[in-house]
Amino acid sequence: MKLRAKQIFASALAIFYGGWFAPVAQAYSFGMIVPDVRQPAAISSGSACPVRTRQLVSAGRIAVRWSTALNTNPVTILTQNQTAGGRLTEIEQVIAQSLAVWTGVSGTTLVPATFAPLTRTATQNACGSDGVNFICFDQADMAFTPGVLAFTRVISTDRLGVQVGGSAVATQFGQILDADIYFNPSDSGTTYATPQALAANPKAYDLESLLTHEFGHFLGFSHSAVWSAIMFPFAPAPGTFSGMRPTSQQPDASLGDDDRTGLRVLYSDPADTVHLGSINGRIFPANSLALPASPPGVTGVFGAQVVAVDAAGGAVVGATIGGWSCAVPGPAQFDGRYQIDGLAVGHSYTVYAEALNVAVDPSQFANATVSLCRNAVSDPGWPALQGCVVPAVDVSFSARTRPGP
Amino acid sequence: MFIALLAGAGWMLGCTAGSVSPSPPPAPPPTIAVVVNPMNMSVLLGNQATFTATVTNTGDTAVSWSVNGVPGGNATLGTITSAGMYTAPLDTPSPATVQVTATSHADATKSGTGTLAITSDIALSLTPNRASVELGATQAFQAALTTSAHPDTSIRWSLSGPCASGCGSVDATGTYTAPRILPSPAIATMTAQSVADPSKQISAAVAITSSFSLQLSAPSSVPAGGTATIVATMTSVPGSNPSTALSWALSGPGCSGGSCGVLSAVTTQSASGNSVASSVTYTSPRAVPSPNTVTMTVAPQSDPSKTAQATFAIQSGVSVSVSPSTATLAANHRVVLNAQVNSTSNTGVMWSVNGIAGGNTAFGQICAVGSNPCQPVTSTTTSQVDYLAPGAIPSANPVSATAVSAADSTKSASIRMLGGSIGSLHSRIEGVPAFRAGEEAYVFLWAREGEPFRVLGWSQGTFRIMKDSRGIERVTQDSAAVPLFDPRTRRFQHGGIRSLPVAIFQLKLRKALEEKMP
Numbered sequence: 001m002k003l004r005a006k007q008i009f010a011s012a013l014a015i016f017y018g019g020w021f022a023p024v025a026q027a028y029s030f031g032m033i034v035p036d037v038r039q040p041a042a043i044s045s046g047s048a049c050p051v052r053t054r055q056l057v058s059a060g061r062i063a064v065r066w067s068t069a070l071n072t073n074p075v076t077i078l079t080q081n082q083t084a085g086g087r088l089t090e091i092e093q094v095i096a097q098s099l100a101v102w103t104g105v106s107g108t109t110l111v112p113a114t115f116a117p118l119t120r121t122a123t124q125n126a127c128g129s130d131g132v133n134f135i136c137f138d139q140a141d142m143a144f145t146p147g148v149l150a151f152t153r154v155i156s157t158d159r160l161g162v163q164v165g166g167s168a169v170a171t172q173f174g175q176i177l178d179a180d181i182y183f184n185p186s187d188s189g190t191t192y193a194t195p196q197a198l199a200a201n202p203k204a205y206d207l208e209s210l211l212t213h214e215f216g217h218f219l220g221f222s223h224s225a226v227w228s229a230i231m232f233p234f235a236p237a238p239g240t241f242s243g244m245r246p247t248s249q250q251p252d253a254s255l256g257d258d259d260r261t262g263l264r265v266l267y268s269d270p271a272d273t274v275h276l277g278s279i280n281g282r283i284f285p286a287n288s289l290a291l292p293a294s295p296p297g298v299t300g301v302f303g304a305q306v307v308a309v310d311a312a313g314g315a316v317v318g319a320t321i322g323g324w325s326c327a328v329p330g331p332a333q334f335d336g337r338y339q340i341d342g343l344a345v346g347h348s349y350t351v352y353a354e355a356l357n358v359a360v361d362p363s364q365f366a367n368a369t370v371s372l373c374r375n376a377v378s379d380p381g382w383p384a385l386q387g388c389v390v391p392a393v394d395v396s397f398s399a400r401t402r403p404g405p
Numbered sequence: 406m407f408i409a410l411l412a413g414a415g416w417m418l419g420c421t422a423g424s425v426s427p428s429p430p431p432a433p434p435p436t437i438a439v440v441v442n443p444m445n446m447s448v449l450l451g452n453q454a455t456f457t458a459t460v461t462n463t464g465d466t467a468v469s470w471s472v473n474g475v476p477g478g479n480a481t482l483g484t485i486t487s488a489g490m491y492t493a494p495l496d497t498p499s500p501a502t503v504q505v506t507a508t509s510h511a512d513a514t515k516s517g518t519g520t521l522a523i524t525s526d527i528a529l530s531l532t533p534n535r536a537s538v539e540l541g542a543t544q545a546f547q548a549a550l551t552t553s554a555h556p557d558t559s560i561r562w563s564l565s566g567p568c569a570s571g572c573g574s575v576d577a578t579g580t581y582t583a584p585r586i587l588p589s590p591a592i593a594t595m596t597a598q599s600v601a602d603p604s605k606q607i608s609a610a611v612a613i614t615s616s617f618s619l620q621l622s623a624p625s626s627v628p629a630g631g632t633a634t635i636v637a638t639m640t641s642v643p644g645s646n647p648s649t650a651l652s653w654a655l656s657g658p659g660c661s662g663g664s665c666g667v668l669s670a671v672t673t674q675s676a677s678g679n680s681v682a683s684s685v686t687y688t689s690p691r692a693v694p695s696p697n698t699v700t701m702t703v704a705p706q707s708d709p710s711k712t713a714q715a716t717f718a719i720q721s722g723v724s725v726s727v728s729p730s731t732a733t734l735a736a737n738h739r740v741v742l743n744a745q746v747n748s749t750s751n752t753g754v755m756w757s758v759n760g761i762a763g764g765n766t767a768f769g770q771i772c773a774v775g776s777n778p779c780q781p782v783t784s785t786t787t788s789q790v791d792y793l794a795p796g797a798i799p800s801a802n803p804v805s806a807t808a809v810s811a812a813d814s815t816k817s818a819s820i821r822m823l824g825g826s827i828g829s830l831h832s833r834i835e836g837v838p839a840f841r842a843g844e845e846a847y848v849f850l851w852a853r854e855g856e857p858f859r860v861l862g863w864s865q866g867t868f869r870i871m872k873d874s875r876g877i878e879r880v881t882q883d884s885a886a887v888p889l890f891d892p893r894t895r896r897f898q899h900g901g902i903r904s905l906p907v908a909i910f911q912l913k914l915r916k917a918l919e920e921k922m923p
Binding site: 031033036039129142143145146147148151152153154155156157158159162164177217221222223233370371392 | 821823824828829830831832833834835836837839851859860861862863864865866871
């Protein structure tokens with residue numbers, strides 16, 4: 001039975017991380033976590049409102065190490081420089097460049113100095129739940145199945161004072177304590193190439209695009225349904241890369257506007273006077289009987305993608321997954337609310353909503369949706385008044401444009 | 406020089422001018438003597454004592470002082486000035502007596518010696534004088550040194566006891582750190598010793614305690630060939646730091662070694678400041694042992710007496726009975742079939758007629774109870790159905806209607822879902838499909854030999870069953886909307902499965918299987 005399934009998928013399903021097609025704009029999203037209100041309020045905030053998972057940002061605070069243990073038979077990381085030292089240097093430059101893409105976004109507290117200097121380790125299988133952020137190119141993991149190119153395992157916490165392995169003790173709700181990036185080393189048919197080597201290896205995946213995407217998860221992003229976003233869950237086809245290559249003039253060139261807006265929301269800079277715009281509202285079905293009866297209390301469309309488009313240029317500037325709100329002490333209410341932050345002031349925007357089943361599916365956003373609630377079933381002893389059940393993402397509607405007044 | 410010459414000249418004059426009879430030889434000059442006073446005395450560490458030297462039979466009474474032959478002495482033996490002022494060392498020398506010598510300047514072969522005993526009046530006290538210290542915790546000890554003198558006041562700390570090298574450690578300031586592993590016996594002796602006078606020491610008894618708790622979380626049962634995650638949570642006393650290493654073992658009255666199952670993927674994570682959760686994946690044996698219980702024993706390295714155990718049952722295969730067991734029907738007539746599922750909470754069954762899922766018009770169909778026309782049953786949750794006989798007597802008569810448990814362990818698989826929570830830590834991987842409790846889906850599974858199954862290609866291998874507005878169950882692939890890149894053809898493929906009725910999905914699946922594996 002196992003073999004049969006595998007053979008069918010070999011041709012019928014092709015490979016994961018394929019590409020994009022329809023230019024449908026949807027949204028950035030973040031990993032969410034509900035603080036453990038069973039703990040004292042001093043370490044849990046006392047609120048069951050979901051918080052975003054994110055790195056603690058301060059100068060030199062985030063350290064990244066990468067394992068120089070590379071797959072050798074076959075070689076899966078292809079470089080232009082073939083010397084042993086040259087290969088490592090070339091790969092390290094790609095890692096640094098991929099990080100610089102994110103720190104190159106204006107209007108955020110994530111700046112180059114946020115990261116400690118990139119360091120190497122010769123240790124094999126360095127990735128693990130040890131509180132140290134690693135990048136591993138030669139470490140097998142149960143998460144890899146055929147078609148999975150790379151993933152990031154993120155460990156965050158729902159209370160203060162917690163640490164994992166040698167990590168810092170959490171001082172921020174939703175703090176990411178460990179984030180490891182794994183590249184699939186076990187699929188002999190899959191190779192990755194540095195930008196310098198990509199043209200000569202058109203069957204290889206662009207290492208820089210994949211790393212930049214995984215660093216998005218590293219920073220707390222979930223996926224985006226904006227096809228031009230680096231956080232779109234499917235990789236560019238072999239031999240191609242996402243967006244444009246970063247340059248010294250535009251270090252964040254490979255990101256989409258949706259990524260940039262998301263980063264400004266996640267790591268907002270109080271000194272930023274440009275991206276202060278915010279749009280919010282609620283989404284209702286035309287017929288309220290279309291709302292789900294279970295779980296009770298759903299009063300608006302949940303899981304709709306609400307997109308802000310720059311009225312002048314037509315660019316998708318940012319978007320979000322709408323459908324819920326939360327007021328202290330929680331829990332989340334599924335009332336159809338949405339809010340898009342981080343928008344540049346002085347612009348006009350068009351907002352529209354669409355179902356989350358066009359370019360991607362709800363499963364790509366599980367961490368941004370399923371994690372909005374905790375209750376006595378999921379967590380024994382959870383207080384009933386702060387418990388809730390996440391409804392299924394509503395994909396049964398189609399949005400229509402209402403004529404303006 | 407000038408004076409001596411005149412005296413000599415005087416003697417010469419007398420010799421030539423005096424008596425001629427022989428005279429006795431002149432008496433030798435008197436011997437120079439040096440006497441040190443006092444000849445015996447004692448002095449406290451760091452204190453001073455004064456010696457004097459009396460030089461006789463010479464007008465040159467100058468002396469030089471030495472201690473044990475060392476001119477002026479040194480820090481170990483004590484020092485002495487040219488005036489005979491001796492200062493005792495800060496630490497007791499060995500031996501604790503020294504010789505103070507005054508040597509004549511007039512005749513360096515002449516000297517006098519005094520013997521000096523170097524003593525101490527040091528007294529020590531230790532706080533606390535006994536203590537109980539938890540594994541890996543620290544306890545500060547303070548030693549007070551009292552004396553009327555001026556000795557070296559430093560303290561040398563040491564540990565001893567029957568626990569030998571496992572007693573823990575102590576630093577130069579007297580802070581004791583208990584071992585992370587409980588020694589046997591769990592008693593250590595903490596000793597403070599005067600550096601100045603090693604004969605002065607004081608000890609405190611230290612009882613090493615183990616107060617952490619170990620709790621094991623395990624399911625009450627595991628299906629044969631299935632997997633379960635077992636979590637051991639070690640909660641320690643604040644400030645302590647016992648070793649978190651655990652040893653895991655399986656045993657059972659009906660199994661031994663690998664026949665009890667296999668353990669893998671042991672992970673340890675700090676769940677909070679005081680608790681550490683370790684988990685292990687248990688894969689039960691495919692053959693149910695008899696008796697069918699397996700005991701998981703988790704022994705903490707830090708204190709094996711805190712061993713925790715959990716016993717769980719290996720579930721045997723479920724059983725299904727159908728009633729009535731036989732029936733005789735006329736063409737186009739019906740009978741209600743009931744499936745009774747035992748040994749599992751999942752009472753869902755899959756119906757077939759002569760091996761055909763849902764049957765067909767030739768052998769008869771499985772229909773929703775009372776539905777006319779026949780509404781095919783696609784849900785696995787339906788345990789009561791109608792069997793509708795065909796319009797003509799089938800070629801194979803009688804026919805068999807079969808209900809197969811959805812939870813039949815022989816047809817079930819354990820799927821490793823990635824990510825999860827232990828304590829306050831939440832591990833997540835974006836893109837891994839998540840399922841709600843009770844959700845039904847078709848998933849394509851993949852695993853290497855010996856590994857638990859995972860969902861193949863994550864979203865690509867997940868086909869969820871959802872009811873449409875008319876209540877009809879439809880199948881949608883998670884990645885339906887995404888054009889996928891096929892590395893073999895190097896082309897994008899469109900058209901994932903979306904909103905397909907379950908029956909049609911099953912037909913497509915069966916056809917695909919037949920095409921791929923003739």
